[in-house]
Amino acid sequence: MKTSSERAGTLVVHGLLIVFAVLAIAPILLIVVNSFKTTPAIFEHPFALPTADTFSAAGYERVFQRGHFVANYRNSLVVTVGSTVATLVLATLAAFALTEYKVRFAPLVGGFFVAGIMLPIRLGTVPILKTMISWGLMDTLTALVLVYTAMSLPLAVALLMTYFRSVPHDLKEAARIDGAGELRTLSIVLPIVRPGLAAVASVTMLPIWNDLWFPLILAPSQENQTVTLGVQQFVGQFLNDYPALLGALTLGAVPLVVLFVVFSRQFIQGLSQGIGK
């Protein structure tokens, strides 16, 4: 049984959360809805849904004609997947070793990784730029994968270490007594840390996909542009073509929102544990 003051309190909590949720979502919906309208309809009735008269996908047509969205998506996918896979593999090996082998300098190396979570990597851009030039990696997706992997490793290692610590010791010993090598032992415990791998993958992907800084500096040419940079440049060129602008923004935003909604549990788990350590 609930008292009326408790019920009022619940109502206030819901009311406040609804207001904030609308504040968070309405601007995005406004852009998506208007991207399917004709220019006059966008200006005259911005809050109306498209009707048979005002519906138009002409903005999207122009985006695909003049933009390079297919190539941009491909580049973003290559960079994001490449960096995420590299981060997962390297961080798994490192986190396993850091929790498994009690060597004297293990805490030091672990601390070195954890400190990197807070490191402002961008401030090292000038030396990174010089390295990429001298290695002939300027304006390649490889350069981005290397930098993003380095950027993602600290959080990934720290997160995976907490998962590897929870693996029962007996399981690893049993594997070893059965003659499994170290890599085989790692692969046997891997299913236990799978939630950790999912959390790492989801927190790694997002900042990479959304980054503007490194694509702008390390891979700016048209064939290597990522979606984020592509949208930035497209919008700069078509400032007065509202339908095309809204279409480009929708194309840039929607895939990530969908991905996040699908993986929100893993993502939030990774994020809240990651910064807490």
Added chain:
Amino acid sequence: MRPVRIPVTTERKRSVRRAKYGYFLAFTVPALAVYVLFAALPLLNSMYYSLFDTDGEVARFVGLDNYHYLFTNPTTSERFWNALVNNLEFFAIHLLVEVPVGLLLAALLTSGRLRRSTGLYRTLLFIPTTLSVVIVGFIWRLIINPLWGLVDYPLLGNENTALPTISLMSVWQYVGIPMIFLYAALLAVPHDVLEAARVEGAGGWTTFWRIKFPLIAPQFGLIAILTYIWTFNGFDLVFALNGSAPGPNYSTDILGTLFYRTFFGSSGQLADLDLGATVASVIFLIILVITGAYFGLLHRRLRSYEL
């Protein structure tokens, strides 16, 4: 018949111990190499390069001349102090709006008055954070554009309102971060403590400020210092909206855009890698000193409440 297990001999144990170092190195070196080469070392090298003057292929050691130039040349020093003050304002708005609103949302989500709707609210409130800063910038620029007529004042065109406007766009996007972080901290508050408070007759407000908040003070402090680090690394939103010489009249210039402009160049300014490394080192020191002071002085005190 089951195979008989061979007992582990002391000989084998010793060789395992020796092999431990080998495995440790083999497993950590790949990650360490990438992390050192492309993250840790470049930060140090930035400081190293800031001591040189490069002319074509020749790099000449000049000591602190670059720093001297940065702070004494009228143009560069004026731009630097302007960007620093703007960055402080950018940070202050995040600290005073984003962190408290994040705390409020986390408190609402863990108030115990929601059931299955928690997950839905959490996801909806976090969606803006998943967007690219570029997209967020343009979404808001379109919405507040006087052309569209929803707002009839050119907020981004006025020197006094441009920076607060951009800061609030960024707050809108990132409020999900302190929310999720403090939400996780609040979930970890032990149930029996809250139950005891309830039995004592403490209301929601009292319970939050007297019990929950002191317990999550370390996480609150941490999110404040992370906000400091992130805002002093800010760049994307300002650049996406206003380019590398962010107007009007540099009123939205922050340290990130100043750094970019210095080493990459922009219209009316030549690229200067040495001076860029100098600016990066100064920003790094600004971040390092405050972060170090926080962890050295404040963080331990906040932790004293921890159970």
